[in-house]
Amino acid sequence: MRGRGLRAPPPISLMTRGSLFLRKIIWALITIFVVITFNFFLFRVLPGDPAKAGVKDPRLSPQAVAALQQRFGLDKPVLFNTQGGNLFDSQYFRYLGALAQGDLGTSYAYKSRPVTSMLGRALVNTLWLVLPAQILAIVLGVLLGLVAAWRRGTKLDVSALIFALFTWALPTFFLGILLLFVGSRYLGLPTGGRITIGADYASFWATAGDVLSHLLLPTLTFALVLLGEYMLIMRSSVVEVFSEDYILTAKAKGLTTFQIIRRHAFRNAMLPIVTLIALNLGFTVSGAIQVETVFSWPGLGKLTVDAVAQRDYPLLQGAFLMLAVSVVVANLAAELVYLRLDPRVTEV
Amino acid sequence: MLLVAVVVAVFAPWLAPYDPYAPSSPTIEDIYASPSGEHLLGTDDGGEDVLSGLIYGSRVSLIVGFSAATISLLIGGLIGLVAGFRGGRVGNLLMRITDFFLVIPDIALQIVIVAIVGQSLRNIILVIGVLGWTPTARLVRAQTLTVRERKFVLRARAVGGSDRYILRRHVLPQVLPLMLANTVLEISLAILAESTLAFIGLGDPTLISWGQMLNFAFTRGAVSAGAWWALIPPGLGIVWVVLGTTLLGNALEELLNPRLGRHFLEKEPPPQATPGAPPAQPELLLSINDLKVTFEVEEAPVVAVDGVSLDICRGEALGLVGESGCGKTTTMLAALRLLPPGGAVAGGNIWFEGRDLAALGPGELRPMRWRQFSMVFQGAMNALNPVKTVGWQIAEAIRQHEPTVTADEAAARAGHLLETVGIGGDRAGDYPHEFSGGMRQRAMIALALACGPGLVVADEPTTALDVMIQAQIMDLLAALRAELGMSLVLITHDLGVVAESCDRAAVMYGGVVVEQGTIAEVFRDPQHPYTRLLLAAFPDIDQPDRPLASIPGTPPRLDEIPPGCRFAPRCPHAFERCHTERPPAYPLGTRREAACFLVERTWQGVADG
Numbered sequence: 028m029r030g031r032g033l034r035a036p037p038p039i040s041l042m043t044r045g046s047l048f049l050r051k052i053i054w055a056l057i058t059i060f061v062v063i064t065f066n067f068f069l070f071r072v073l074p075g076d077p078a079k080a081g082v083k084d085p086r087l088s089p090q091a092v093a094a095l096q097q098r099f100g101l102d103k104p105v106l107f108n109t110q111g112g113n114l115f116d117s118q119y120f121r122y123l124g125a126l127a128q129g130d131l132g133t134s135y136a137y138k139s140r141p142v143t144s145m146l147g148r149a150l151v152n153t154l155w156l157v158l159p160a161q162i163l164a165i166v167l168g169v170l171l172g173l174v175a176a177w178r179r180g181t182k183l184d185v186s187a188l189i190f191a192l193f194t195w196a197l198p199t200f201f202l203g204i205l206l207l208f209v210g211s212r213y214l215g216l217p218t219g220g221r222i223t224i225g226a227d228y229a230s231f232w233a234t235a236g237d238v239l240s241h242l243l244l245p246t247l248t249f250a251l252v253l254l255g256e257y258m259l260i261m262r263s264s265v266v267e268v269f270s271e272d273y274i275l276t277a278k279a280k281g282l283t284t285f286q287i288i289r290r291h292a293f294r295n296a297m298l299p300i301v302t303l304i305a306l307n308l309g310f311t312v313s314g315a316i317q318v319e320t321v322f323s324w325p326g327l328g329k330l331t332v333d334a335v336a337q338r339d340y341p342l343l344q345g346a347f348l349m350l351a352v353s354v355v356v357a358n359l360a361a362e363l364v365y366l367r368l369d370p371r372v373t374e375v
Numbered sequence: 376m377l378l379v380a381v382v383v384a385v386f387a388p389w390l391a392p393y394d395p396y397a398p399s400s401p402t403i404e405d406i407y408a409s410p411s412g413e414h415l416l417g418t419d420d421g422g423e424d425v426l427s428g429l430i431y432g433s434r435v436s437l438i439v440g441f442s443a444a445t446i447s448l449l450i451g452g453l454i455g456l457v458a459g460f461r462g463g464r465v466g467n468l469l470m471r472i473t474d475f476f477l478v479i480p481d482i483a484l485q486i487v488i489v490a491i492v493g494q495s496l497r498n499i500i501l502v503i504g505v506l507g508w509t510p511t512a513r514l515v516r517a518q519t520l521t522v523r524e525r526k527f528v529l530r531a532r533a534v535g536g537s538d539r540y541i542l543r544r545h546v547l548p549q550v551l552p553l554m555l556a557n558t559v560l561e562i563s564l565a566i567l568a569e570s571t572l573a574f575i576g577l578g579d580p581t582l583i584s585w586g587q588m589l590n591f592a593f594t595r596g597a598v599s600a601g602a603w604w605a606l607i608p609p610g611l612g613i614v615w616v617v618l619g620t621t622l623l624g625n626a627l628e629e630l631l632n633p634r635l636g637r638h639f640l641e642k643e644p645p646p647q648a649t650p651g652a653p654p655a656q657p658e659l660l661l662s663i664n665d666l667k668v669t670f671e672v673e674e675a676p677v678v679a680v681d682g683v684s685l686d687i688c689r690g691e692a693l694g695l696v697g698e699s700g701c702g703k704t705t706t707m708l709a710a711l712r713l714l715p716p717g718g719a720v721a722g723g724n725i726w727f728e729g730r731d732l733a734a735l736g737p738g739e740l741r742p743m744r745w746r747q748f749s750m751v752f753q754g755a756m757n758a759l760n761p762v763k764t765v766g767w768q769i770a771e772a773i774r775q776h777e778p779t780v781t782a783d784e785a786a787a788r789a790g791h792l793l794e795t796v797g798i799g800g801d802r803a804g805d806y807p808h809e810f811s812g813g814m815r816q817r818a819m820i821a822l823a824l825a826c827g828p829g830l831v832v833a834d835e836p837t838t839a840l841d842v843m844i845q846a847q848i849m850d851l852l853a854a855l856r857a858e859l860g861m862s863l864v865l866i867t868h869d870l871g872v873v874a875e876s877c878d879r880a881a882v883m884y885g886g887v888v889v890e891q892g893t894i895a896e897v898f899r900d901p902q903h904p905y906t907r908l909l910l911a912a913f914p915d916i917d918q919p920d921r922p923l924a925s926i927p928g929t930p931p932r933l934d935e936i937p938p939g940c941r942f943a944p945r946c947p948h949a950f951e952r953c954h955t956e957r958p959p960a961y962p963l964g965t966r967r968e969a970a971c972f973l974v975e976r977t978w979q980g981v982a983d984g
Contacts, residue, residue, distance in 0.1 A: 058478060065479075069487065177640060196617040198567055200574045201589065201610035208598055208606065218598065269638030272757040276822075279713055279752075280772045281744030284640055290771070291760050292640075312480035317571060321593070331483065332575050335490045343487060350483045358478055369762070 047366060055359040062351045067122050070344050131348070132341035142345040145330065150349060152221065153315055153326030160246045161304075161311070164253035169300065171254075172261025173288070179266060187258060194255030199314045203248045203321035210244045217241050219323030245322040249314055253307070260303050261296065268296040298369055305361030308354045428588050429608050435584035436616065439500055440566035446504025447511055447565070448558045452550075454508060455515025460523060460546065470516065477509050482571065489577045496579045503568045507561060514557050515550055522549045552627075559624035563617045570613050585609040637716040644719055648734035653726045654686070660830055660862050661710065661748075662686040666723035666733075668702075668709045670933075677933045679705045681886045682723070684960070687879075689829065692856060692863040694873030694894075696909070697883035698930055703866045704753065706883070707832045711750055712740055727830075746776045749823040751816075753834040753866075758819060759807040765818050766790060766803025772825040792821040796851060813844040820848070824855065832864045837872065849876050870913050874898055879966070882906050885931050885941035888960065892967040902969035902977070904946050940971070948973060 125132070131142035175187040194202070210216040217223065222237050268274070269292060277287045316328035323329065327346060334342040458469040488502050522528060528545050572578055573586025576594075580587070592605040654662045668680035680702045687693050695703045708714050710725050712732055725732035727747065732740065752758045759768055769792055770785035780788075790800030796817040798810075807815060816836060823831050833852065837845040853876055856863055865877055873880050874894055881891040882905065890903040901907045911924035928945040931937055937944060943953040952972055960968040961978035 058475060061475060062479065070491070176638075179638065179641060192618065192621065193614075196563070196614045196621060198570055198574075198586075198610065198613055198617075200571065201613065204589065204593060204598070204606055204610065208603060211598065212601065266638050269640045272752065272754075273760040274639045275713065275715075276752065276758045277760070278639055279711070279744060279750055281741045281746070281775055282771075283741065286775075287640065291763070294762060295760075306477075309477070309480040309482075313482040313571065316482060316486075316575070320575060331486060335486055336576055338490065343490065347483050347487050351479050354480055355478055 048363060051359060051362055051366070055355055058355050059352055062355065063123070063126065063348065064119075066344060066348045066351065067119060069347075070340060071118070131345040142342050145342065146327070146345050146349050149325060149327045149330040149346075150353075152324065153319070153328060155242065156245055156249065156318065156324055156326055157311060157315055159242075160249035161253065163246070163250040164257055165300070165304070167250070168254050168257025169261050169297070172258040173265055173293075173296070175258065176262045176265035176269065177284075177288075184262075187262070191255035191259045194251055195259075197252070198317070199248065199252045200317040200321050202252060203245070203318050206244050206248050207321060216244055219321075221325050241322075241324075245318045245324050248321075249318050252314055253311075256307070257300065257303065261300055264299040265292065265296045268292045271295075294368065298365065301361055301365045301368065305358050305365075308357045308361075312350050312354060425588075425604055425608055428583050429585070429612055432583045432585045432588055432609060433612060433616075435496070435579075435582050436566050436569060436586070436613065439496070439503065439569040439584070440562045440616070440620075442500045443504035443507060443565035443569070444558055444561040446501070447507035447561050448554065450505065451508035451511025452515050452554055455512040455517075456519055456546070456550070458512070459516040459519025466516070469512075473509050473512050473516075476506075477513075481506055482568070485568065485572060486575065486577060489572060494577055494579055496582055499569060499572060499577075499579060503565050503572075507565060507568075511554065511557055511561065515554060518550045518553055519546055522546050556624055556627035559620050559627060563620035563624070566613065566616055566620070585612045639716065641716045643737055646734050646736055647720065647722070648731065649722055649724055651724045651731070653724075653729045653731070658688045659686050659726070660689045660691075660728065661864075662724075662726040663706070663710055664724040664726065666706065666709060666725065667721040668705055668714065669719055669721040671717040671719075672934070674934075676721075678721070678936070679718070679886055679933055680709065681936075683883070683886075683888050685881055685888065685891070686966070687830065687862050687864060689862055690856070690860045691879065692865060692877040694877035694880045695864055695866045695883065696868060696870060696873055696880060698868060700930055701883045702886040703883050704834055707750070707834065707864060707866060711748055711832065713750065742776070745772050745828060746826045747828055748830040748832070749826070749828045751819045751823045751831065751833040751836055753838070756812070756815065759815065759822075761807055764804050764806055765810065766793070766805075769793070769803075769818075769822050769825050772822060776826050789821075789825070792825060793818065795824075795855070796821045797847065813840050813848075816840060816844075816848065817851070820851070824859070827859065828861060830862045830864070832866065834866045835868075836865070837867070837869070845872070852876065870898075870909065882909065885936070886933070887941060887970065888968075889942065889971070890969045891960075892964075896964075896967055902963065902974050903942075903971045904948050904973070905942050906969075908947075 129143055131146065171187055175184045178184050207218065211218045217240060219241075221241055222234070223241075274287060274291060277291050282290075312328070315326060316331060318324065319326045319328035320332050327350060331343065331346040331350070333339075334346055454469055454473070458466040458473075460466075484506055485502050488506075489498060492498050492502075522545065525545075531540070531545060569578070569584065570586030570589070573584050574590045574593070576590055578584055578587045578590065586609075588609040589606065592602070592609075597603075597605045649665075651664065663683060663685045666680055666683045667678065669676040669678050683702070683706050685693070685695075685706070695707070697703050705714070705718070709718070709720050710732070712720075712725075712735075714720070720733050723733065727743075759765065766786060766789045769789035770782070773785040773788055774780055774782070786803065790803045793803055794800045798814055798817055798821070802810075807818075810818060820833075820836070823833075836852075837848055840848070849872060852863060852865075855861070863877075865873065867873060877894060879891070879893050880897045882889050882897070882903065884905050890897060890901065890906045897906060898910065901910055905926075908924060908926045912926065914923060915921060926945055931941055931944070937954070939952075939954045939956050940946070940949070940958050943949040946953065950972075956972075958970045958972045958975075960970040961974045962968045963974065963978060
């Protein structure tokens, strides 16, 4: 292990690192399981009993109601079946069983459509929106933050700070409305949706072009909102790193400022950004919901809002589950990346 | 900013020109009418005055913001306190729960719950408030944990203080201020949450809030009608309040945890050239002439080094001694042009091999750095980059100044250097945190020697190390000096080390040099009262029972330099002139001087005879 050369990668010891990775993954899996359980009970514990809402149509006869309840399994006990027979013949375990088979139920509002396929398609659309926006925001935020920190106190720095503060205070949906207003009135950009209604293009590229023009404003909105925060964090992280003693050592060694930033400062300054991205994932969901609502982008966020408006509980339950699980997974990814970057981490 | 919003909210009924809650029957012309004399901000989709809506809307937004934030504060604070104070399994469990809730996206949960329990103002406040406890809990727990381990708490416990007492008198006062700053930020988050929920359609439809106004406007065609007046004001209202709370919160946080905010890579001020000529003697490697260093401080610049002159010949070792804060480190940092941001060379020359370093810009200095002179910094703990291997950092210095050297050659040389300082070459691939304190110090020395400089400045290289390691390092430096013929400036407050390892000594006090000479001269025949007292303060192995002298008083504050001799307030021999006139450095022989009026007569004698 030693004498591998001076550019050896970090580990304290390969064994501890590997087990750290594993522990994090296991922990994430446990969290997902807790999320599933939490999700299940959420919909049954709250007043308003959404589980039974779909069958509560007042026009139905009592027998019809009972039959429906039996069909949806709502007559079974919630957690454990103590009435003889199989202990696990309860709503909870039936739910788990169905989940394992990828069945999230059928939507109340769209009676024939399974929730899973609706969610799947929506998720893909959301990813098309969220990923480019995040990448754009990260790249720009990191660069701006670096420059602002380097030229700390100058006009550039101050204006960047004001910009970041402003975008932080701006509600995402408000920015979306503003951009939509300006974009549709003055720039001829579409007002919403994923593709022009009724359009049927001959070539793939024409379709792609249309979708891209629909994607432009929402992505821009999202990126702007995230940009401010990333810039702020990067800036303070860079200033902190630039004040470390080893930067003085590097300067005393005769390195140029550019060399110092590239070799010594950058990686250390990036670490908080990785953590921030992980912490920000909840906000990403919130942003997605708002942006998709404003621009009518058919993603997971809009699906959730529509489900809420129609009190479509199976769909809502599924959407919530999917959002929460996505955040857990993305969180795990960020934590694993951090582990790779920082050789000093020893604890879960 | 916040105050304006609150005032507007409270006095809404008097301020608003119309009552938005009064039932009305709008005609088609009323809907989305543009701003006019009658309606300053136009009308919305229902023909209502936008301005009035804006004013009344502030009430709901602020009420939700403050109430929800209070709830979050109480819950989060309680959980955080318990988790931090109790610690152990309970604390861990609470933290796991908090982490779990941090992972779940807030707004999704808010949406689901409000959808199920109903859209009333009370519910909205409860949901936002109850779900907002996580960040506060984390913060409070972290702070409680820190406070709990503090000495004064442990002491209170040892005396028998009960848990409740400790909580009340010690923990809470430390935790509350931070909670306050955090609450203000929570308020802004709560307001944003309320407006988002309302915008989605989950607000209380019977009440007007800014989010609700945006919801109505947006869903009822304000965009296509071009009715910007229905869209922009409510949004700006939200921005106004959120900005106000954020700024307030940031200001509070800055108040509680002030940060300096300057760093080493800031643009340096242009170098100043003081006219002068380099000294003629070729054996003089470094000749500092009347150096002045100032630091930027709030009120007025402070003079940290006031006219210091030192010189070092090739192959010579100079010990720079003095109390903490006397300016010895600052002098050498300035000499090597490594002052921290805010520090500047305000006058004098730094002659190094015929060139004035004080007059050179960063570009001209760079090729000289490390090759001609290098430094071993005080406290090597963080002077090495923690995410790069030690060997790589040494090799980097080599390759920077000898571009023809290959990576492998540089690595080999780095390994060899580490061997020279007594660290096995096989440890070149290790990280700084894997080294012990003494090893890190030695690694720093190896690094300083990497390019074979003519001058090395070692700043307190042996403080915080035990005596055995101290001896090893000093022996090492002596051996290297003998072998490489390099000059050394040893900054220290330890006279014993200087006496053993150096050829010459310079004593500093309050930013000036008070005495200079060879070791024999300074130690056997000190001329300055301060030097005498310093020597008297050191234990003498031949007189173990002699009581140690101490010098009463403290060194002068840099912003309150006394007129006249700086040592006069503490000097046992001071007379009137000492307090009004500053003594010059009287030369008493070749490279021998002392800055004291007592010496004047001796100097006159030398000058005459």
